[in-house]
Amino acid sequence: MNHLIAPSLLAANFADLKTDLDMLNRSEADWLHLDIMDGMFVPNISFGLPVLQSLKGKVNKPFDVHLMIVQPDRYIADFKAAGADWLNVHYEACPHLHRTLQTIRQQGMKAGVTLNPHTPVSLLEEIITEADLVLLMSVNPGFGGQSFIENTYHKVEQLKELILKKNSQALIQVDGGVDNHTAPGLLKAGADVLVAGSYVFRSTDPIETIAQLKQLKC
Ligand code: DX5
Numbered sequence: 627m628n629h630l631i632a633p634s635l636l637a638a639n640f641a642d643l644k645t646d647l648d649m650l651n652r653s654e655a656d657w658l659h660l661d662i663m664d665g666m667f668v669p670n671i672s673f674g675l676p677v678l679q680s681l682k683g684k685v686n687k688p689f690d691v692h693l694m695i696v697q698p699d700r701y702i703a704d705f706k707a708a709g710a711d712w713l714n715v716h717y718e719a720c721p722h723l724h725r726t727l728q729t730i731r732q733q734g735m736k737a738g739v740t741l742n743p744h745t746p747v748s749l750l751e752e753i754i755t756e757a758d759l760v761l762l763m764s765v766n767p768g769f770g771g772q773s774f775i776e777n778t779y780h781k782v783e784q785l786k787e788l789i790l791k792k793n794s795q796a797l798i799q800v801d802g803g804v805d806n807h808t809a810p811g812l813l814k815a816g817a818d819v820l821v822a823g824s825y826v827f828r829s830t831d832p833i834e835t836i837a838q839l840k841q842l843k844c
């Protein structure tokens with residue numbers, strides 16, 4: 627499978643969102659990554675359901691929703707109604723992860739599980755076949771524009787091994803500090819989906835930046 631690019635809206639210009647949405651619609655971006663932060667699970671607050679609702683129909687890309695919130699089970703149905711196609715919950719926020727992933731799938735979405743940088747891949751051993759995607763955080767969640775944690779390459783390799791061993795179909799997604807320096811190594815290690823926030827939205831030509839990320843060979 628060719629790798630996918632998911633620009634993260636967190637780095638967009640919220641005072642002129644239409645310009646960024648038009649750019650995304652014209653770009654080769656595969657998904658739109660949406661970071662939901664509650665000020666509890668992570669030390670930052672971003673945006674929530676009304677913003678997603680207002681974006682639906684304005685962006686012609688699947689919504690890849692990254693929930694950085696406590697008790698995500700309380701909001702699964704709401705995010706489905708707001709237009710989420712992929713719903714990612716944090717491993718660290720889900721005491722009953724199996725049930726959570728099942729509920730997401732039952733609601734007609736693809737289910738993703740996200741690992742913080744300190745959470746080992748081996749903890750997914752018994753759950754990997756229930757996930758459509760695993761998101762490896764390559765920064766501590768909460769903010770855009772942070773530096774990439776180098777250990778992530780190793781975690782991608784470990785995850786790829788686990789997926790093959792368990793015959794899982796899960797995609798490997800990486801989020802945080804992705805740019806032209808880190809992306810090639812991530813793809814080589816086995817990443818399927820790259821999230822990029824500041825690298826895309828702060829570049830002088832975001833459409834070209836997305837195209838270049840898309841064209842990378844592993
Ligand atoms: C961080 C978010 C990321 C963020 C990535 O908590 O999950 O999606 O937007 O931003 P960059 O690409 O700037 O590191």
Ligand code: ZN
Pocket residue numbers: 634659660661692801821
């Ligand atoms: Zn994210």
